[in-house]
Amino acid sequence: MEDQRQHIGPPRWSQRLLRFFLRKEYLEEIEGDIDEIFEDYLEQHSVKKARRLYNKEVLKVLKPSLTKRLIGTQKLNYLGMLQHNLLIAIRGFRRHKTTFLINLIGLSTGLAAALLIFLWVDDERSVDTFHEKDDRLYWIMTNFAINDDIQTREYSPGKLAQALVNDFPEVEDAVRVANNYFRPKGTMSFGDHHFKASGLFASTNFFDVLSYELVLGNPKKVLSDKTSVVISEELAIKMFGDSESSIGKTVVWENRFFDTEYVISGVFKSPPKNASNQFNVVLSYQKLIEINKWADHWNGAFAETYAVLKEETDINEFNQKIANYLNTKTDTDRFTLFAQQYSKNYLYGKYEGGIQTGGRIENVRLFTFIAVFILAIACINFMNLSTAQASKKLKEVGVKKAIGANRPILILQFLSESILLAIISFFVSIGLVVLVLPQFNTISGKVIDLQLNGYLLPILLLVTFTGIFAGSYPAFYLSRFKPVAILKGRIGNLRGEEWVRKGLVVVQFSLSIIFIVGVIVINRQIEYTQSKELGYDRSDIVTFRDHGKGYPNPVPFFNELEKIPGVLNASNFIGDFLSADETQNNFSWKEGQEDDSYLFMSPMIGYDFIETIGMEIVAGRSFSREYNDNNRTIILNESAVRFMELENPIGTKISLGRGQTREIVGVVKDFHYGSLHQKIEPMIMRCRDRGKQYFVKLRPGSEVETLARIEEAFKRINSKQNLEASFLQDDYTELYDTENRVAGLSNYMTGIAIIISCLGLFGLAAFTAERRTKEIGIRKILGASRLTIMRILTRMFMRIVLVAIVLALPIGYFVVESWLQNFAYAIELQWWFFVIAGASALLVAWLTVGFQTFKAATVNPAQILRNE
Amino acid sequence: MKKTKLGEFEELVLMTVVVLQEEAYGVEIKRELEERLNETLSVGSIQSALKRMEEKGFLTSEFGEATQKRGGKRKRIYSATPYAHRVLKEMKDVRSQLWAAMPNVATS
Numbered sequence: 011m012e013d014q015r016q017h018i019g020p021p022r023w024s025q026r027l028l029r030f031f032l033r034k035e036y037l038e039e040i041e042g043d044i045d046e047i048f049e050d051y052l053e054q055h056s057v058k059k060a061r062r063l064y065n066k067e068v069l070k071v072l073k074p075s076l077t078k079r080l081i082g083t084q085k086l087n088y089l090g091m092l093q094h095n096l097l098i099a100i101r102g103f104r105r106h107k108t109t110f111l112i113n114l115i116g117l118s119t120g121l122a123a124a125l126l127i128f129l130w131v132d133d134e135r136s137v138d139t140f141h142e143k144d145d146r147l148y149w150i151m152t153n154f155a156i157n158d159d160i161q162t163r164e165y166s167p168g169k170l171a172q173a174l175v176n177d178f179p180e181v182e183d184a185v186r187v188a189n190n191y192f193r194p195k196g197t198m199s200f201g202d203h204h205f206k207a208s209g210l211f212a213s214t215n216f217f218d219v220l221s222y223e224l225v226l227g228n229p230k231k232v233l234s235d236k237t238s239v240v241i242s243e244e245l246a247i248k249m250f251g252d253s254e255s256s257i258g259k260t261v262v263w264e265n266r267f268f269d270t271e272y273v274i275s276g277v278f279k280s281p282p283k284n285a286s287n288q289f290n291v292v293l294s295y296q297k298l299i300e301i302n303k304w305a306d307h308w309n310g311a312f313a314e315t316y317a318v319l320k321e322e323t324d325i326n327e328f329n330q331k332i333a334n335y336l337n338t339k340t341d342t343d344r345f346t347l348f349a350q351q352y353s354k355n356y357l358y359g360k361y362e363g364g365i366q367t368g369g370r371i372e373n374v375r376l377f378t379f380i381a382v383f384i385l386a387i388a389c390i391n392f393m394n395l396s397t398a399q400a401s402k403k404l405k406e407v408g409v410k411k412a413i414g415a416n417r418p419i420l421i422l423q424f425l426s427e428s429i430l431l432a433i434i435s436f437f438v439s440i441g442l443v444v445l446v447l448p449q450f451n452t453i454s455g456k457v458i459d460l461q462l463n464g465y466l467l468p469i470l471l472l473v474t475f476t477g478i479f480a481g482s483y484p485a486f487y488l489s490r491f492k493p494v495a496i497l498k499g500r501i502g503n504l505r506g507e508e509w510v511r512k513g514l515v516v517v518q519f520s521l522s523i524i525f526i527v528g529v530i531v532i533n534r535q536i537e538y539t540q541s542k543e544l545g546y547d548r549s550d551i552v553t554f555r556d557h558g559k560g561y562p563n564p565v566p567f568f569n570e571l572e573k574i575p576g577v578l579n580a581s582n583f584i585g586d587f588l589s590a591d592e593t594q595n596n597f598s599w600k601e602g603q604e605d606d607s608y609l610f611m612s613p614m615i616g617y618d619f620i621e622t623i624g625m626e627i628v629a630g631r632s633f634s635r636e637y638n639d640n641n642r643t644i645i646l647n648e649s650a651v652r653f654m655e656l657e658n659p660i661g662t663k664i665s666l667g668r669g670q671t672r673e674i675v676g677v678v679k680d681f682h683y684g685s686l687h688q689k690i691e692p693m694i695m696r697c698r699d700r701g702k703q704y705f706v707k708l709r710p711g712s713e714v715e716t717l718a719r720i721e722e723a724f725k726r727i728n729s730k731q732n733l734e735a736s737f738l739q740d741d742y743t744e745l746y747d748t749e750n751r752v753a754g755l756s757n758y759m760t761g762i763a764i765i766i767s768c769l770g771l772f773g774l775a776a777f778t779a780e781r782r783t784k785e786i787g788i789r790k791i792l793g794a795s796r797l798t799i800m801r802i803l804t805r806m807f808m809r810i811v812l813v814a815i816v817l818a819l820p821i822g823y824f825v826v827e828s829w830l831q832n833f834a835y836a837i838e839l840q841w842w843f844f845v846i847a848g849a850s851a852l853l854v855a856w857l858t859v860g861f862q863t864f865k866a867a868t869v870n871p872a873q874i875l876r877n878e
Numbered sequence: 879m880k881k882t883k884l885g886e887f888e889e890l891v892l893m894t895v896v897v898l899q900e901e902a903y904g905v906e907i908k909r910e911l912e913e914r915l916n917e918t919l920s921v922g923s924i925q926s927a928l929k930r931m932e933e934k935g936f937l938t939s940e941f942g943e944a945t946q947k948r949g950g951k952r953k954r955i956y957s958a959t960p961y962a963h964r965v966l967k968e969m970k971d972v973r974s975q976l977w978a979a980m981p982n983v984a985t986s
Contacts, residue, residue, distance in 0.1 A: 038951050039903075039941075039951070039952070039953065039954040040904070040925055041949075041951055042948035042952065043905050043921050043948075044921050045947070045948050045951065046905045046945070046947050049947045067920055067922070070920035070922035075926045075930060076926055
């Protein structure tokens with residue numbers, strides 16, 4: 011025991027604490043004192059207690075008067091050194107103004123671009139996440155097996171919601187709302203005042219389960235009555251001035267489903283701007299069932315079903331359980347179900363063959379990459395310029411090392427310099443963001459405002475990371491030199507570092523060139539979508555919808571239109587032509603062969619439709635009132651004729667099932683139904699004379715006047731509605747909305763990337779020219795011409811850019827090739843896209859460097875060499 | 879009184895230093911005072927008082943010998959400066975004058 015005690019020491023961590031905090035000059039004495047007392051304690055108490063008492067003593071010793079100070083010669087931290095570093099950094103900025111400005115402009119534009127993209131990405135990610143039960147709220151989707159493929163649909167039978175709650179213990183609650191095709195959009199009238207109302211049929215628990223906040227009314231009851239509606243606060247204020255007075259008021263609502271009186275039972279806050287579903291009226295789903303009994307039937311898919319799952323439900327297990335649930339309920343086994351998190355649907359909304367393949371998330375990723383790359387380009391500028399100027403800093407490093415600075419301290423110094431620069435740039439970039447945000451919102455189609463409160467931590471991280479990344483290489487590079495070598499003036503060779511610098515410039519320019527290739531291809535593709543012959547003429551066509559109830563006879567309206575001299579032709583149809591979502595199966599076209607499973611594109615068009623939009627008839631005739639084609643005959647496109655392998659299509663009768671047949675009266679040339687994202691598919695056009703969407707072909711030149719007269723005619727027949735007409739051409743452009751926005755954003759981002767790269771190159775060229783002034787002077791004296799000098803100076807940079815081109819073009823090729831996969835009809839990649847990209851990079855680089863070298867080449871050699 | 883102040887606890891420590899003479903180092907001062915005051919003191923309180931007084935010029939110090947019990951670390955022996963003696967004396971005078979001036983109520 012006695013021997014053992016010799017080895018019992020005080021607690022380690024406590025000892026360390028003491029040594030870390032106590033002032034050096036006091037340490038020996040005080041530690042000795044406490045050790046001595048510890049020995050005493052050991053004699054009096056158990057080891058455990060002695061240690062506890064020791065800890066207590068140590069803690070009591072840690073008083074401000076005995077611990078290291080924050081400033082002064084004996085320090086607890088490096089505050090003083092940080093101060094010194096910052097001072098040196100600021101002096102450096104002042105002395106090398108050009109470099110500082112280049113770095114500042116580069117980093118701040120880079121940060122501003124990154125910030126904007128960050129705001130945009132964050133906004134995209136926030137869509138639909140406002141629901142309180144977001145993590146448990148799932149959208150029940152349907153996979154539909156058809157045409158040897160699987161189509162994923164957002165809608166499901168109206169009975170599904172309740173059945174899920176009954177049959178699956180995992181489902182806590184479920185909501186059904188009518189799907190997109192059954193949205194009552196029309197006019198809500200109070201007295202003589204008419205307002206646009208976009209409604210949603212929803213089950214009674216709608217406000218209870220989803221987080222659309224109800225301002226007035228009982229969330230459990232507002233939808234229990236078929237004759238009552240809940241309106242948004244915005245609409246309430248528009249109609250009645252304030253929300254309170256709207257309760258209990260009776261309004262008339264007319265749309266294609268009904269023209270009925272409703273009592274307002276509640277008011278809800280308009281869906282937030284990051285909600286993918288925007289509506290201003292909600293009414294009972296029971297009303298839809300009253301209108302169409304299939305809305306509450308297993309064989310109708312009128313609803314969208316959202317389920318709240320119980321906590322700790324394994325979603326994969328649940329998906330397996332529900333997959334074949336519909337087989338037992340419907341008369342087909344083509345449907346399988348799966349659940350997708352509701353808020354995920356916005357970003358991950360694209361499916362191919364039943365498998366989730368992407369969606370908006372692709373753009374989010376694309377722009378995240380772009381942001382990172384732009385920031386990297388800006389950081390590279392800083393790295394290059396600071397290492398290039400190493401020789402100017404070497405003396406400082408040498409002296410510091412000689413008087414005892416070690417590497418970590420020097421690394422810290424250079425890092426604090428770059429972090430300081432990043433912080434200054436950050437403030438500049440905030441200014442830039444504020445400046446361009448309105449413009450950015452127009453391009454991106456968002457309503458983003460700059461709110462930094464919630465993002466302080468990520469932004470702090472971003473700025474620090476940028477600073478550290480930019481400063482990392484110079485810091486490690488500059489702190490490495492041996493003091494003796496530096497101070498003796500033997501800095502050895504800096505050749506190796508030049509390679510790194512060149513490499514970094516190659517990276518910058520490669521990225522820029524990839525951006526240029528991308529921009530060329532995106533813009534060409536958009537141009538292509540706009541200029542491609544679609545098989546019909548979309549120019550000078552206005553389109554509008556009658557939001558009234560039922561399907562009134564359109565002939566009186568056509569008669570009115572006919573009287574207007576500026577109207578060349580007019581027609582009507584059902585649905586939305588450009589969204590290309592009218593489909594129909596159950597057709598069989600061969601005698602005795604019941605092949606009815608193929609899903610055809612199948613728009614329902616009125617008389618004169620083919621003539622109005624100028625489709626070409628290749629065989630037979632168009633639909634005509636003379637033949638009374640309504641609901642009796644069909645017209646195919648060429649693809650359908652080929653698909654059905656019909657030799658003589660005209661006159662062939664096609665069975666619709668249930669004993670009904672339709673006769674083919676004509677064949678039209680293939681045309682693009684919808685956007686170029688979709689392939690031209692076999693199509694069977696049906697004839698319906700009661701469509702409520704109108705196409706009117708105008709005589710070019712007098713559009714404004716003609717439109718006014720059309721509106722008059724429309725008003726005469728539909729007194730409550732306002733005419734909301736748009737040009738087919740614009741609607742068509744709208745189909746490529748995402749692409750247009752991507753193009754707009756990437757144009758700007760590419761510009762920024764190129765500018766930042768050039769800034770870096772500019773700085774480097776300036777530096778090289780400066781370092782070689784003596785060489786230039788001697789060369790000139792020996793007879794070199796200006797041109798020769800310029801060639802010598804630019805050669806290196808041109809070589810770098812050439813390497814970048816060689817590296818970037820293949821990568822760029824792969825990137826744009828995969829982007830074009832999104833289109834069924836895409837441009838061919840031309841060799842000259844890449845030549846332009848490369849040549850423009852080369853040209854820009856040459857101009858940048860050329861400016862500097864010209865300056866260097868024109869100096870008078872006598873002036874340079876005089877100082878020697 | 880623009881003179882450097884001497885706190886009550888500081889005064890006690892200072893007097894202990896004078897009493898202990900050559901033995902006046904941290905632990906010994908602590909032991910001595912603990913015995914006289916009959917309460918436990920921490921190294922921290924003694925040390926901060928010592929350092930403060932050294933700064934104010936009441937004490938000087940030098941390293942003494944190292945013992946095994948101290949883990950080979952040297953003691954620091956404190957001694958009072960003439961200035962400290964003078965201040966102690968002054969304070970004692972002030973106190974005895976005050977005692978003398980006090981009416982004879984406390985003893986009753």
